[in-house]
Amino acid sequence: MSRMLAAALLVALAAAGAAAASEEHPTLPELERELICPTCHESLAVSNSPIADRMRSFIRARIAAGDTKSEIKDQLVDQFGESVLAAPPRRGFNLLAWLLPLVGVAAGAVVLGVLARRWSRTRSGPIPVDPSGNGRAGLDPELERRLDEELARFDA
Secondary structure (H helix, E strand, O other): OHHHHHHHHHHHHHHHHHHHHHHHOOOHHHHHHHEEOOOOOOEOOOOOOHHHHHHHHHHHHHHHHOOOHHHHHHHHHHHHOHHHEOOOOOOHHHHHHHHHHHHHHHHHHHHHHHHHHHHHHHOOOOOOEOOOOOOEOOOOHHHHHHHHHHHHHHHO
């Protein structure tokens, strides 16, 4: 158990280092995936609009100047507004965009579990057979006669 905990801690520390390096030394492709062109509303990575080209030039200049990813994003948000971000910030009203899908999945799982439990409990068992061997218990004699006729047709 302690080895698994140590391995999980090691993986978490390695991931934190990579995230910190990404924050301190961002790359253009990384920022292009996280930003949206304000005119065509496509990812900056696929947009060919003139403003997207200017944004890429701005990002290259800020990376060369040593700005962090957060600083570059903050400057672009100040210039174009929060709609330039591909993912909404995780604060305030925008937090709903992150929480509602999780709440919806959890609610769907609960509903599905309740329905599955209800369906499994209302399932009827097999039709009981008359112990005397004279047919199926609980069936109307007329229904039993019709059933025997239908079965005889399939046997022929």
